[in-house]
Amino acid sequence: MTVDIKNLNHTQLTELISKAQIRQDELRKEKVGKLREKVLALIKAEGYAFEDIFGGGTRGTPKRRGSTGTVAPKYRNPANPEQTWSGRGKRPHWFNDALKTGKKEKDLAI
Template identity: 35%
Template sequence: MAKKAKRASKRPETHLVENFKKLEVSSQAVLLLELGKLYEKAKTTRLGLLKAEMDEITGSKKKGVKKTRVKPAAKYRSKKDKKLTWSGRGSTPRWMKEEMKALKLKPDAFLLKNPK
């Protein structure tokens, strides 16, 4: 009776570990590579399912709708080259710095009267 109780308490993975120990090192390496691939595939599948479930719960993902950003309107224009514009976001462009220094102007001098 004591032997049956001992067998029942063994974890199901134990026989796999025992068989793995019996293999040659080269066979163990191949098996580990294959198990790694299977694990990554299962993990990716599970992650996809969890993300889909989270999106369903939160309602954050709407299929087929892609949001695009609108390019910011220009607020400043070059005095020398009218093609050069700047939205006022980010660092001051090189052309503006050079013109401010050469013409001794302030940034307000480049402001567009009615930006679009």
């Protein structure tokens, strides 16, 4: 199929480009699907499971490295020892207030 793009107006050309991009995405997804099937078939033919080759967890979602959940507190509020901060994220108000009064970070460290 040949399309003479010189005879298309702006709207027709934009529509053609949009349709071409959609088709390109469809073809890419089909190709990736076929490749995935080939890889899984090869793994199975060799007597292994997907998890044996690429690790455990859910297929297609990479494991996050280093995410351990909570982080141990690094700083403690001298006025209220129950208030702590890990040193990550936005500084708590008590931490900023202590710095404004002249304390240093090392003074608040646990």
